[in-house]
Amino acid sequence: MLAKGAPVCCFRNRKNGFSPFPGCLTLLSLLLFAGRLPAQVAVEVVAETTVQTSETAPHKIPGFSISVDEKKLNLLDDYERYVRHQMWEKALTTIKELSASKSTSALLPTRDGFLIDADQRIFRALTSLPAEGREAYRLFFDGKARKEFAELSEKGQLFSPDSKKQLVQIYYQYFLTSIGDDVADLLGDQAFERGDFIQAAQYWRSILDHHPDTSLPELDLNVKYALALIRGRQTGQAAATIEVISQQFSGQKVTLGGKSVDPVPYLKSLLPEKLTVSSSTKHNQGANHLTRALDLPDSKTEPRWQIHFLDKAVEQALQNSQNDYYGRRKSYATYVPPMAVDQQHAYFNYYGVCFGVDLQTGKLLWRSAKFKDLGNHFNNYSFHQSSHLNQYHVAVSGNYVLTTLIPQKEMNRYRACYRLTAYHKDTGKQLWQSKVNNESFICEPLVDGEQIYVISHMQNNKQLKLDCLSLKTGKREWSIPLGSVVAGNSSNGMVNMPSPLLQKEGDQLLILTNNGALFDISLASRSINWVFRYSYPVNQTDSNYYYAAVDEEVELHSQGQLFRARNLLFFKEAGANEVYALDLAAKKVLWKRPIKVSAQLVGIDDQHVYLLSKEMEALDRQSGRLNWAVSLPVEAGGLSAVIGSGQAWVFTSRGVFEISKTNGDIIDIYRGHDLNSMGGAIQLKQGLLICVSNQAVTAYPTRSVERQTSGP
Known part of the structure; x- marks a missing residue:
């Protein structure tokens, strides 16, 4: 200089x-x-x-x-x-x-x-x-x-x-x-x-x-x-x-x-050799894009390892809660815990019970509590009042595993808050936890260097703010007020808050509110560059917390998601019925397309934008036109896909389906060893195909280790 x-x-x-x-x-x-x-x-x-x-x-x-x-x-x-x-x-x-x-x-x-x-x-x-x-x-x-x-x-x-x-x-x-x-x-x-x-x-x-x-x-x-x-x-x-x-x-x-x-x-x-995007560690964001076809294991191949987290006591408590509350909470049965993966380990957050697993051996490294202890809470009415399944998150960076959860000691507290908690990734030792009594953290934290970016609000207040916290201590360094969500209240008086999504590139932070607004934040000046607004249904009631889970969106726990490729951004929000393509440089909409509410974005490539619900759909990337769709036996959350050069793979209730990206034909089905589950999330890491269902985590060896890319 x-x-x-x-x-x-x-x-x-x-x-x-x-x-x-x-x-x-x-x-x-x-x-x-x-x-x-x-x-x-x-x-x-x-x-x-x-x-x-x-x-x-x-x-x-x-x-x-x-x-x-x-x-x-x-x-x-x-x-x-x-x-x-x-x-x-x-x-x-x-x-x-x-x-x-x-x-x-x-x-x-x-x-x-x-x-x-x-x-x-x-x-x-x-x-x-x-x-x-x-x-x-x-x-x-x-x-x-x-x-x-x-x-x-x-x-x-x-x-x-x-x-x-x-x-x-x-x-x-x-x-x-x-x-x-x-x-x-x-x-x-x-x-x-x-x-x-x-x-x-x-x-x-x-x-x-x-x-x-x-x-x-x-x-x-x-x-x-x-x-x-x-x-x-x-x-x-x-x-x-x-x-x-x-x-x-x-x-x-x-x-x-x-x-x-x-x-x-x-x-x-x-210019850098690769255009890297720092983002919240969604299982379908970057690690699930391959440069060649993935060789699935043959039918006789045993899994490398498997861990069951759905304890019998918890399973019975879930069933009891459905009966006791007139069929409510059926969506609990289809819930797939969020996952974060680094080069050695995988981490999970199952209703606040966080645990780490060695990728190669499946050895349980640590857990924050016993799975069976959850059974004590599922029959408690206060837990059901406060529980928002879309607000359990997990992320890993360096030596830190960050989670948003209701601590077990607060699970039965009326209107409990979601705390941001940091664990040591190798030992599970709790390093710190957010302390403000009525503050709730509602998105997956994004770590960049020594800072954490996360969205929070005060309980009983719909005003959202972006927080920058110290990774080492959890102390707040600065905040930016964003605005107010428009969300319905459940019949017990709880506000159904959205779960925003963060994605960072350079000094630019994108925030998808999942409530009708997309923010672009300048981290250098700590200010809002622009906001893109679009219509969002305002009279939202979340059947995830009331009565039977009859809606496909509730059953599948559909989440908002965004994918970026150079100056283009593709996104669809949870609870919304449109998918958008934006040109960020020109600040204009290239196209938008009606889509069913339950659909979730799971990937993009040079030709297509892929969405998954109980069917997989491929939209033309340039025009938004539907090129093909295929029905799949998807019955649980964790919607994701592995996207290869010519195929895509989805973990369903009947195994892993291999789908042609050309026309949507089903090429092959690998039944696997989690046949009693409803399917769930899928990710390829270190030569292992990791499948997370509503009851277990299973890792399958692939027959060739593929080079992974950060996506298109």
Whole structure:
């Protein structure tokens, strides 16, 4: 990194005959600052399908509740109406008021389902002006903008700490003037130098997208944009930008250290070899994608090991609870405990009894309590009031196993909370547990380095917040309020809270609320980048906790899931009846498709998006069209699949089914050694096919150890 105040010669020529930036970063300094990373990747192009968006403002769509500044929203509506009627003076006066006034909310809605940063939303409205409006804007503001910018330059304050706020204000208020691109470029340099790479990328991208008459070299802007994306670990967008540079600026070079260099091979050398996604350790997220066909064991092959966790006392208690409570809790019989796996061990959370298993031998390493002790709780009414099966989670990272659970000593407490508990992965020793009496943690924790990201709420409160905790101590480091869920109450007064899903790439954290909202969080600035809102059924009653489990969604314990491939995101929420494909770079819906509520996303590849319920469905990845579907004897939760090059494998009540990805035909069935179960989750790890049912964990040896990938 450059020393503060070091003189650097700028590589570009400024318009207007002067260069007011004696300390700005050069392209060479950006390249040096970016650092070297291993080489990588191909760029993906996906056809776009037009989607009709709702006329309802995103914050008013039924579901997750997010507040916006209604006063600014009304001003924005006035501005856009004036623009439509070419009333330029009123429009420009309104946009000036919008930019200058303080906001009571950080977000404002767009017309395509997103809520974005208020300044960015106003900026988007400004840059969408037609040619006639842009000309009026320059006549109206150019003189004042140049004057304010010149005053900052003449006072030598362009690089002072106090200048950033003024420069940002000039950027948002006067971007379309003749100095707007210079200001954006300077802000990009400054953001890059202080390590805010995504913000730097946004500044440079705004010049490329919205300032067509800039005299700044387009090649240099693209190179700087790509560097910022690489440094911000947005490698998918970076790879796409490098492809643009190679196509549009073929043979052109930039000067680095006095030498002419082709930027394309250099930028490619900075990309990582693999586009890795840090995510919550779902059994179907990355480890279940193979590069070749999986050889299932033959019918005579014995399992490597098997562990039964459904104790007879627990089984009888489950049956008793169904009889005593008029058939309620039948979904308990189809419940499959969540699993987390590392290179040596597998970990499980069965109604708060957590245990670890050696992958190769099946030896029980430890357990937090005896399975038979659970039988004492299943006949207790308080346990049934507080129990939400979708809020038992387990994750493993380093020496830590993290779980969300109701401690056994609190199981019979009225409105018990779900505690976040850390165990040592080898010994099962409890290292710490969340202590706030009325705080409940409702999602699988995501570990990144020394931090844990998790969603929590206060009991009897529907406000969700994102927490960042210390991995070593569990102490809270910071929090971000997200909004309020819209959830029904059960007849015993308990709120049926959703179980959000977290996924991280670089400094970007995606949060699928499973309640009608998808958040993009900047971890660097600890702020919300944007929210995508979509309709969600608001009058939810969860039959998982009342009466017989007659609904397929309840029987299968369907969960929300999301999968990311470069800039594309595919997701479906629990309780929702639509699956979405989003372009994250363009912030638009590529397609959405109605689907039954019980279906859960279980994987993607280059051609298909796969969903599983009591049938497996393959949707065309580009259009969302249904290509094939096949009925399967799926009767329990843990919905997942192993996705290979030409086949997919699903663990059912009748064994492991091998399915052709071409047409959905059933190729083979391996009956296995858990025939009394209802099926469940499946994962391939260390050459073992691990099947988790409603009563046991069974590991089968495969006839060849396949190389696993992180998915497409």
